[in-house]
Amino acid sequence: MIHRAQYLEQITLATQRSPITALLGPRQCGKTTLARMFGADKKSEYFDLESEPDVLRLQNPELVLGSLSDLVIIDEIQRMPSLFSVLRVLVDRRNTEAHFLILGSASPDLVKNASETLAGRIEFIELSGFDIRETGPDSWLNLWLRGGFPRSFLSDTDNDSLAWREGFIRTFLERDIPQLGIGIPSAAMRRFWTMLAHSHGQLWNASDLARSMGLTGKTVRSYLDILSGTFMIRQLQPWYENIGKRQVKSPKIFFTDTGILHALLDISELQSLYAYSRVGASWEGFALQQFLQIVKPAQTYFWSTYRGAEIDLFFLAQGRRYGVECKFHEAPRTSKSMHIAIQDLDLDHLWVLSPGRHRYPVHEKISVLPIHQIPLLAAELKEH
DSSP, rough: OOOHHHHHHHHHHOOOOOOOOEEEEOOOHHHHHHHHHHHHOEEEEEETTTSSSHHHTTSSSHHHHTTTOEEEEEGGGGOTTOOOOHHHHHHHHHOEEEEEEEEESSSSTTTTHHHTTTTEEEEEEOOSSSOHHHHOGGGGGHHHHSSSSSSHOSSHHHHHHHHHHHHHHHHIIIHHHHHTOOOOOHHHHHHHHHHHTTTTSSSSOOHHHHHTTTTHHHHHHHHHHHHHHHEEEEOOOOOOOOSSSSSSSSEEEEEEHHHHHHHTTTSSHHHHHHTTHHHHHHEEEEEHHHHHHHOOOSSSSEEEBBTTTTEEEEETTTTTEEEEOSSSSOOOOOOHHHHHHHHHHHEEEEEEEEESOOOOOTTEEEEEGGGGGHHHHHHHHHHO
16 A cells, blocks of 8 residues: 555645545546545545445435535546536535535546536546655656556556556446447547557647548547546647747647556567667656656646757746756756757756756756656745
8 A cells, every 4th residue: 555645635635625625537546545545534425426326325416415414425426427516506505514525537628517517616636646756766667667557556567567457448448438428439449549659749640640540630639638538648738939939839648647658559568668669758758747746837838849949848836937858868968959948938947857866957057857856856846
């Protein structure tokens, strides 16, 4: 068991501030375990909407939920979207004593009207798989290969881990997607997902994918939105401003979990990963995901010009501008592109994430940062 103290603290604060807290994230990322840990020392009522008896208990949800007090946990709430309007009615009543913790495997945008119905009454927490704070700094290779899903990461062998991920992919396509009311054949979605795996870390090109699959651009765009809405894919949007240069305006596509990426690419062990022709792209996605999970910048972008200058991540924090580059090299060097980004974007600092062990400056505004030291950087940024 890996204790997820940071998330427990977030849930504690959120439930004190808001009548409804939503814990969102992909299936099997540990939401249920975390919610049960949070409710273990409290008076609480738990409903699992994948359990038929619990669904039957909620045939009259306003009456049942309205009679409860203290903490009420509702798991897999996307399976019963009608509950969102019921919760709005309940929390608006003055005599409601309950606080609600709802768990979901789909974003509010995918579950229609959820965020609108509960606007001003709900606080969202996004849960991902394990990160290096939780698994320890020496475990990043396994975390990169297997991904952060608890059962995948904690498997006894790489083969066991791969078998779990293959089962997860099959279940996700054959059961989870249809449960959201999305009628896409699982074979078509798997083919699309696999094609995306070969485009991991690249610019989104709907026309190329549509042509390869014999579909329209609108259709492949809808496929992408489904995978994004179920937390499988991250669409990193470009930053652009008037700097007198032509800048890229298409998003970059990343898998949120490199274990799923590697399963779709049939990469089962580290030696196969090292031999993969686009190992740098896999590393970039892993490093960015770790940075985003731990540092949690409010808004993130990448930046790229048509003349080749780019940085992997751009974000603002407390009025300052920062950049992040990911280099699969133990001693990365600065590049012309980094210096152009510092000048054109007026960056206060740029960090180069690497698999090395030492942190050191390479320029007045550029530092090499080992991936296992991201938590230290997160603490430093909070202090500023």
